[in-house]
Amino acid sequence: MVQVIESEGVTILPLSQQDEWKDVVPLAQEETATMICPIAYAEDYKEKMDYLRALMAKGEVSQRALKLTSDVIEENPGHYTAWVYRKRLVHELETSMEDELLWVAELSEMQPKNYQLWHHREAVVEMLLDPQSVQGMSQDERVAIPVLRRELGFLAESLDEESKNFHAWAYRQWLVHTYGLWDQELAFVSVKIDEDVRNNSAWNQRYFSLIAGGSSLSAEVVEHELAYTLEKIKLAPNNESPWSFIVGLLLRHAPAELYQSLLPQITALAADEEYLSAINGTPFYWATLVDIYEQQAKDVPEKQKEAIELASSACDVLATECDLPRQKYWRFRQTQL
Amino acid sequence: MGCEISPELAQGALETLQSMQDPNGGFGGGNRQVPHLADTYAAVMALALLESEDALGIVDREKMLGWLIRMKQSDGSFCMHEDGEVDVRGTYCALVIASLLNIMTPEVTEGCAEFIAKCQTWEGGISLYPGVEAHGGYTLCGLAALEILGRSDILDLKRLSRWMILRQLPFEGGFNGRANKLVDGCYSYWQGGSFVLLQKALKRSQAQDYLFDREALQRYVLACCQARDRRGGLRDKPGKSSDLYHTMYVLCGLSLAQHYVGVEPEKIVSSTESVYSVPVRMMQWGAILKGLNVLGHRSNLVKPIHPVYAIPFSPLAKAVKYFYSLPPLAETLH
Numbered sequence: 001m002v003q004v005i006e007s008e009g010v011t012i013l014p015l016s017q018q019d020e021w022k023d024v025v026p027l028a029q030e031e032t033a034t035m036i037c038p039i040a041y042a043e044d045y046k047e048k049m050d051y052l053r054a055l056m057a058k059g060e061v062s063q064r065a066l067k068l069t070s071d072v073i074e075e076n077p078g079h080y081t082a083w084v085y086r087k088r089l090v091h092e093l094e095t096s097m098e099d100e101l102l103w104v105a106e107l108s109e110m111q112p113k114n115y116q117l118w119h120h121r122e123a124v125v126e127m128l129l130d131p132q133s134v135q136g137m138s139q140d141e142r143v144a145i146p147v148l149r150r151e152l153g154f155l156a157e158s159l160d161e162e163s164k165n166f167h168a169w170a171y172r173q174w175l176v177h178t179y180g181l182w183d184q185e186l187a188f189v190s191v192k193i194d195e196d197v198r199n200n201s202a203w204n205q206r207y208f209s210l211i212a213g214g215s216s217l218s219a220e221v222v223e224h225e226l227a228y229t230l231e232k233i234k235l236a237p238n239n240e241s242p243w244s245f246i247v248g249l250l251l252r253h254a255p256a257e258l259y260q261s262l263l264p265q266i267t268a269l270a271a272d273e274e275y276l277s278a279i280n281g282t283p284f285y286w287a288t289l290v291d292i293y294e295q296q297a298k299d300v301p302e303k304q305k306e307a308i309e310l311a312s313s314a315c316d317v318l319a320t321e322c323d324l325p326r327q328k329y330w331r332f333r334q335t336q337l
Numbered sequence: 338m339g340c341e342i343s344p345e346l347a348q349g350a351l352e353t354l355q356s357m358q359d360p361n362g363g364f365g366g367g368n369r370q371v372p373h374l375a376d377t378y379a380a381v382m383a384l385a386l387l388e389s390e391d392a393l394g395i396v397d398r399e400k401m402l403g404w405l406i407r408m409k410q411s412d413g414s415f416c417m418h419e420d421g422e423v424d425v426r427g428t429y430c431a432l433v434i435a436s437l438l439n440i441m442t443p444e445v446t447e448g449c450a451e452f453i454a455k456c457q458t459w460e461g462g463i464s465l466y467p468g469v470e471a472h473g474g475y476t477l478c479g480l481a482a483l484e485i486l487g488r489s490d491i492l493d494l495k496r497l498s499r500w501m502i503l504r505q506l507p508f509e510g511g512f513n514g515r516a517n518k519l520v521d522g523c524y525s526y527w528q529g530g531s532f533v534l535l536q537k538a539l540k541r542s543q544a545q546d547y548l549f550d551r552e553a554l555q556r557y558v559l560a561c562c563q564a565r566d567r568r569g570g571l572r573d574k575p576g577k578s579s580d581l582y583h584t585m586y587v588l589c590g591l592s593l594a595q596h597y598v599g600v601e602p603e604k605i606v607s608s609t610e611s612v613y614s615v616p617v618r619m620m621q622w623g624a625i626l627k628g629l630n631v632l633g634h635r636s637n638l639v640k641p642i643h644p645v646y647a648i649p650f651s652p653l654a655k656a657v658k659y660f661y662s663l664p665p666l667a668e669t670l671h
Binding site: 027029030034035036037053056057080081084087088115116119164166169170173177198199200201204207208239240241244245248249251252287291323324325326328329332336 | 345346348349350352353356365366367368369370371373417418419420421422458459460461465468469470471472495496498499500502503505507510515516517518541545546547548549550553
């Protein structure tokens with residue numbers, strides 16, 4: 001039996017006692033006597049689910065159906081079937097997308113790690129602002145559009161709250177890509193890296209914004225990123241992200257720069273009194289040397305023998321001093337040179 | 338993992354799962370729910386664990402194939418459900434389901450490997466979809482899907498292994514899911530399992546052992562992931578409470594760290610043309626006794642599991658035998 005609920009002085013009757021729902025026969029979850037792992041749903045949620053099932057079964061498109069999906073999703077945001085139904089309702093009822101977005105935004109604050117919610121948010125924003133409509137606009141004009149300004153603001157807040165939230169970064173990529181907001185992204189990413197130089201999600205977004213939907217990087221960009229990354233390495237040498245970032249970027253876009261630019265710069269750093277002990281003590285430095293010399297051996301035949309020896313001795317350092325727990329890997333890597 | 342499933346529980350599970358099958362194919366999270374790839378994957382694997390023809394027989398293969406094809410996207414990826422999100426989890430679930438049910442057709446497999454390759458990031462790991470950050474869970478999804486297809490060579494395995502090895506933390510012994518994140522017990526399977534799959538991709542033998550530190554991982558699981566309260570179960574890390582998700586994947590990780598599960602390089606079947614190459618390749622995997630490495634008391638030992646399907650070998654073999662005795666829905670994979 002569903003109880004009458006008192007909430008903040010307002011009495012909420014069960015749906016079965018409300019006139020508005022008189023015409024609906026609730027559809028209970030088919031339960032067999034042998035049903036295993038039943039979920040102990042609260043009675044009022046269970047009743048809402050029964051009514052929702054009934055509405056979905058007859059495909060009702062109505063305001064009350066929309067309201068019911070809100071109630072169900074607020075209690076169980078992982079209920080993807082309710083989301084699917086809601087998306088259809090929102091579309092067919094032509095409800096205010098502004099209101100829909102506000103509702104989703106409120107929910108996102110409570111449920112930052114839910115797949116359905118972020119997916120729904122994309123659909124709502126797309127219904128609110130046709131991506132075609134921003135074509136031909138300048139970057140300043142685009143970010144001034146209220147929807148986009150608000151979404152960027154919302155994302156900045158979400159990422160302040162939890163700077164490595166996978167879903168928030170993924171949604172940000174979708175927004176930047178769909179509405180061509182590339183020009184402002186690098187500045188945002190740089191702030192996030194300044195806030196936390198170990199935020200690997202921000203380093204990933206850095207690569208995403210540099211590539212900007214294309215596949216190549218100019219020599220100027222490569223040079224700038226080399227200098228930028230080196231400064232970040234100096235800040236915290238034992239930090240995987242910048243080491244991995246610069247090697248990954250150069251391998252894809254300018255492999256020769258690995259031994260022509262990065263190598264002399266990091267070896268100089270390793271000899272600099274100020275950084276000497278920190279750089280030589282981090283496995284990331286030695287691992288980077290392995291990557292660099294391996295590339296050099298591949299590219300420059302006359303240096304091949306020497307480069308392989310240097311890569312091999314870097315593996316030795318890793319396997320015997322710097323990265324003992326991973327020695328099996330470094331010994332394997334040595335055999336691959 | 339060695340526990341008996343009583344006939345009553347098996348019957349209950351069968352009926353429960355039956356109520357979740359959609360009349361147009363696939364399983365939802367409950368009855369009258371839209372079918373979902375993750376739920377379907379879980380339902381099919383649970384049915385396999387029941388080890389009976391009655392249980393396996395409830396799956397409507399033709400409808401399932403039709404539904405999988407409806408979820409398939411033009412770039413080779415899959416939608417998790419009608420109107421749902423598209424990502425590499427979908428590829429993994431779809432290929433696990435199709436390979437087990439003997440419904441691998443060109444429409445299912447086309448473009449999958451290429452999509453996964455696009456998910457490999459500048460770091461070397463695999464991401465949810467192209468552009469986003471490399472992640473342990475999605476790395477296993479990608480690698481396992483490629484193993485089903487026999488296409489792991491499409492990845493840059495050197496960059497992949499370089500990223501993977503840094504995910505095992507030197508102090509804790511457990512794995513994190515992304516760079517500069519904290520260790521979490523569930524990655525014992527997602528990352529540990531990826532190492533098991535990598536072993537075959539790199540054609541390494543049992544004598545060479547896995548590349549990660551098996552004892553350190555077992556130590557983390559045994560010392561840090563067991564919930565100390567009355568409820569029991571396994572958890573992410575000390576201070577967190579246990580749940581079914583972590584219990585499942587921590588246990589799978591423990592199993593993979595204890596047993597050496599692999600295919601010796603000289604025995605690897607590389608044919609990928611006929612639909613019958615799928616069960617041959619999948620059932621080549623097995624535990625090699627010589628590779629056993631159990632930390633602590635022998636009562637810590639759990640059963641070996643298949644790195645792709647994450648269930649023990651015996652129920653898997655029965656399910657494979659059952660479905661591959663049925664007529665295939667297509668003769669070739671490509």
